[in-house]
Amino acid sequence: MAEPSGTTNRAARIELDQRVARELRDRLPLVAGQTVTAITAEVPSYSGTLTGQMRDKIENAVQIALGTFLQLLEQSQAADRTQVNDPSTPLVPALEAAYALGSGEARSGRSVDALLAAYRVGARVSWRELAAATVATGLPAATVAEFAELMFAYIDELSAASVAGHADELASVGRARRRNLERLTQQLLAGEAEDVLLRSAERADWPVPQTLTVALLPQAKLRGALALLGEHTLESSEELPAGEPGEETAVLLVPDMHGDRRRQLARVLHGRRAVLGPCRPWARVSSSYRRVVRVVALGIAQPTDGEPLDTEHHLAELLLSADVEALADLRTRVLQPLAELPAATAERLTETLRSWLLHQGRRDDVAADLFVHPQTVRYRMGQLRELFGDRLTDPRSLLDLTVALALPAGGAAAG
Structure with missing residues (x-):
């Protein structure tokens, strides 16, 4: 020696x-x-x-x-x-x-x-x-x-x-533990069975938490975030289309940030262009990871240097984008009365109808939303009633219209 x-x-x-x-x-x-x-x-x-x-x-x-x-x-x-x-x-x-x-x-x-x-x-x-x-x-x-x-x-x-x-x-010992933690992290993200995860957690000497929350952020922002999080936070590098082109992305699995602690996690991730997934029971954290990946892939919103992009605030968009073709078909069917109109006219009436549905027919709110005079809203709604007839009072038709127009044309639901 x-x-x-x-x-x-x-x-x-x-x-x-x-x-x-x-x-x-x-x-x-x-x-x-x-x-x-x-x-x-x-x-x-x-x-x-x-x-x-x-x-x-x-x-x-x-x-x-x-x-x-x-x-x-x-x-x-x-x-x-x-x-x-x-x-x-x-x-x-x-x-x-x-x-x-x-x-x-x-x-x-x-x-x-x-x-x-x-x-x-x-x-x-x-x-x-x-x-x-x-x-x-x-x-x-x-x-x-x-x-x-x-x-x-x-x-x-x-x-x-x-x-x-x-x-x-x-x-x-440190190298062996790091390898075991890396293996555990990949198994958690892949959604392995709980008995497999428990054995891996024991090998890695990692205390099993009650919940885990996934956070996605640029690799360059990782060290600063880890310094503020608990020592049992897991990390992994992933190739996801988040952030700037060519920027490496890191995935964090943060223990026990449920309830009021979620605000604490948001404060830690402030200014780090992070995407925050839902809190899940620790062995089901793969669903939090899939949620984050889906939000990033759909481009529903872009992470910024301010508050983290919280996927919990975009559940409607996620639901509406679950079957993109079905939503597109629904939109085409419910807007069929506008199909023969000039494109510009159809677009104005579509946006007016969307705002009228979301604001529950409050004319002044619709006018403020569209930056037009209330009389303009009244005139356009008259046109729409002529085109749609009883469909603007039928509950089922109103549900279809609301779902179809919940997102602006060209938004996440478009693809």
Whole structure:
């Protein structure tokens, strides 16, 4: 995993006779016990966790690490200078063990800060105890100083290896979780069965919400929106005809934005050219996605830099566009009395009839809507009554006319 560093070469400068080495080795169990006691007392993340068999295991690991350090000194003295960097040096397995320790701590949920704090405490306590032994054996001050420098360099290398293991584990777990979240998102959008979705949610460690709401927005606006939404919001990139030509589009699946929270979601998406789908039970969010896609495809309205385009405000247009050919046929049939008129005249009378239906015959409102004088409305309605006869009082005919003329000619219903 790691290559020996300068610590191995520098170890050759320390001269420890067998008596001193034996004194230090005899002290290792005490040093290990005091080190673990200090870590549990000073590092909150380890408080109450290093007990029983776990404590014995960690004390043994500390003894092995410090024993490896002494072995490093002894081997370095015996080795030829050309052999110091041999891969068989005890530093290699020590660094591999430290790397594995870092990976394990990441899997246990402890932070790298806690791990480094444990190393700092361990270095301080270990040096305090071993220094007392080196001084008691009568080592020269220069040798004791070199011993201290080498020991702290060794522990620095171990801590660096542990940090690397911690970071690699988190990166690996993060990549796996991202893949699982991406798979879950695609399954939700595709409308997979709920049991399939539940298994995927569990694999992705994603808490199942009560509802999900789809929001569509330009990819360039995504980061800002995500920063304001909950951490469990799902995202996906989709190729949909929304926004500017060539602009990439993002789909968000936002948890639990039902009821009054929908206004909160609208505020977050304000100014982001977003299209907002209906809220649905989480396993049925695919219907919210289909609604958004349909509104975008029909061009019922265009998202702007203001309020999000809320599909809930365009349900009538969606219904009327469900069968475009049927609506066109209905429009042709109910407007048949105007078929023989000049095109301009037929258009004016059609718009007048549409406004009269929508305003329930209120002449002044129709005049304001069409920007004409009320007398003009009266005149045109006279013409229409002559052309349509009893159909303007028959309930069924009025329903057909209202549906057929609910949207302006050339609007979403046209295609």
